[in-house]
Amino acid sequence: MTQHIHAKYQPSGQLQFGVFFQGVNSGTIWKAPESGSQTDFESFRRIAQTAERGLFAAFFLGEGLRLREHLGRPHALDVVGRPDAQTMLAALAAVTTNIGLVATQNTTYNDPAELAHRLASLDLLSGGRAAWNVVTTDNAWTGANFRRGGYLDHADRYVHAEAFVETAKRIWDSWESPAGPARRVVHGGQHYTVDVTPRLPRSAQYRPVLFQAGDSPDGRDFAARQADVIFSAHPKFDAAVEFRRDIVARSLAAGRGANDVQIMPASEFILGATEQEALEKKAWVRSLQIGPQQAVAYLEQFWGRELSEYDPDGPLPDIDPVVEETSETRGSGFHGAKARQLADQWRAEAKEKGLSIRQFVTSRTARVDATFTGSYSGVAEHLAEYARVGAVDGFNISPWLIPTGLDDIVNHLVPELQERGVYPTEYRGTTLREHLGLATPVRSDELVPAS
Numbered sequence: 001m002t003q004h005i006h007a008k009y010q011p012s013g014q015l016q017f018g019v020f021f022q023g024v025n026s027g028t029i030w031k032a033p034e035s036g037s038q039t040d041f042e043s044f045r046r047i048a049q050t051a052e053r054g055l056f057a058a059f060f061l062g063e064g065l066r067l068r069e070h071l072g073r074p075h076a077l078d079v080v081g082r083p084d085a086q087t088m089l090a091a092l093a094a095v096t097t098n099i100g101l102v103a104t105q106n107t108t109y110n111d112p113a114e115l116a117h118r119l120a121s122l123d124l125l126s127g128g129r130a131a132w133n134v135v136t137t138d139n140a141w142t143g144a145n146f147r148r149g150g151y152l153d154h155a156d157r158y159v160h161a162e163a164f165v166e167t168a169k170r171i172w173d174s175w176e177s178p179a180g181p182a183r184r185v186v187h188g189g190q191h192y193t194v195d196v197t198p199r200l201p202r203s204a205q206y207r208p209v210l211f212q213a214g215d216s217p218d219g220r221d222f223a224a225r226q227a228d229v230i231f232s233a234h235p236k237f238d239a240a241v242e243f244r245r246d247i248v249a250r251s252l253a254a255g256r257g258a259n260d261v262q263i264m265p266a267s268e269f270i271l272g273a274t275e276q277e278a279l280e281k282k283a284w285v286r287s288l289q290i291g292p293q294q295a296v297a298y299l300e301q302f303w304g305r306e307l308s309e310y311d312p313d314g315p316l317p318d319i320d321p322v323v324e325e326t327s328e329t330r331g332s333g334f335h336g337a338k339a340r341q342l343a344d345q346w347r348a349e350a351k352e353k354g355l356s357i358r359q360f361v362t363s364r365t366a367r368v369d370a371t372f373t374g375s376y377s378g379v380a381e382h383l384a385e386y387a388r389v390g391a392v393d394g395f396n397i398s399p400w401l402i403p404t405g406l407d408d409i410v411n412h413l414v415p416e417l418q419e420r421g422v423y424p425t426e427y428r429g430t431t432l433r434e435h436l437g438l439a440t441p442v443r444s445d446e447l448v449p450a451s
C-alpha cells in the first residue's frame, strides 16, 4: 500500500534518531539495580556517548521549571533533580564530537536577547551542534517561580512565542559577515521591548536549529512558520502519516516548502533477539515503570484525594473524586474538570476488561502508544516502512533504563536499519544542521552578492 502525503512532499527515505533523556517521569526505571543517578554527570555522559556511537543526530533535554506536586505537596514519587539543560549540554559538548545538543527552553519566562546569547554560546562552543526546543509553558503555578508570575494568557502564548523567536533569529542573523560588524536589533511590541547589539558571531551552522513541541492548532502553525523540526506526540504509523499531512499543508500555507519542517515523534523501544523475548522484557519493564505506589498515585491525581487504602491489585476506587474548581496544571496528568464523569468511565472500562488499578494505569499511560516492541529485525522492518512513506524523519527515543538503555538499539537495531539503507552509516558533517540535512538559513535581509 502506498500512502501519498502530498504531491509536493518528497520522502527522504532516511531516519534519524535522537535520545530524550527524561529526568522526571515514571518511564525511566530509576529503582532497577543497574540504574545510574539522574543527576550524576556520568549518566548523561554514558548515554550521550552511546548515542554518538549509534550516529544519533541529537541528545535532547526537556525542561520542567517547577517540582511537580501531588495533592498539594511535592510529588514523593517524582525523581528530584533535573539539571539546567544548557549547563548540562555545555558539559556534554566537551565529551562528544558530533551529536546535536537540544535544550528545551520556554519563551514565557526567559528574555529573548539573553536566551539568544546563551544558545549562541552553546552553538559556538560545541562547533555548531546546538538546538533550541521551543516550548510555551504559561500556567501561573509555574509562573510563581518567576518575577513576572503567571502573566501570560493562554491564548497569547504563541503570539508571544513568535515575537520572541523572531527576535532571537534576528539577533543570530545580524552579522554582515562572520567577523562582524553586527547590526542592532530593535523590537518594540506588546510583550517586551529590546534594543540589543548581538555579542557573538555566527556559529559553524549559522544559528541554532529550532525544534518545537506543542500540539494545538496554534502550536502547529507556529512550528510550520518557525521550526526546523517538530518533536511530535504521534509515533504510531497512521497517526504519524496524518500528522505529516497536516504539517505539510500548514508549511505550504505559511509559504515554506513541503519538506522544510522535519518531524521526530517521542518513542520508546523494547527489543529482543526474538518477538517472544521482547514481549517478556516488556512485561518486566512495565511492572517496574508502574509499581503499586505509582499506580495509586496516578489515580490520586484525577481523584484529587488520598487513595492509599485501595489495593493496587484490586478494582478501581468506589468513592468519587473531589471535583477541583481550577483546571490549572500541577505539572502532572491532572485534568481538573469532569473528574466524576472520568472516574465513572474508567470504573466501567476497568470492570468490563477485568483490570486492577495497576493494570488499568499501565494501559492508560501515554507511552503505551509510543512503544515499539519486537525483535530487532521486525522493528527495523516496521521502521523502514516509515522511512519509505516519509511518515516521520526519525524518532526521539526515551530510554527506560539509564545509562544502558540505548545499548541494544545501538548494537542491534541500528545495524539492521543500516542494512536496509534507511539509517546513516556516518555523520554527514560536523554540525547538527548537516546531520539533519537542513538548508543553511537564508537571512531575510541578505544582500544579493555582486557576481
Ligand SMILES: Cc1cc2nc3c(=O)[nH]c(=O)nc-3n(C[C@H](O)[C@H](O)[C@H](O)COP(=O)(O)O)c2cc1C
Residues within 6 Å of the ligand: 061, 062, 063, 064, 104, 106, 134, 135, 136, 137, 213, 214, 215, 216, 217, 218, 219, 220, 231, 232, 233, 266
Ligand atoms: C512531545 C512533547 C514534549 C514536550 N516537552 C516539554 C518539556 O520538556 N517542557 C515543557 O515545558 N513543555 C513541554 N511540552 C509542552 C509544550 O511545549 C506545550 O506547552 C504543551 O504541549 C501545550 O501546548 P499546545 O497547546 O500547543 O499543545 C511538550 C509537548 C510535546 C507534544
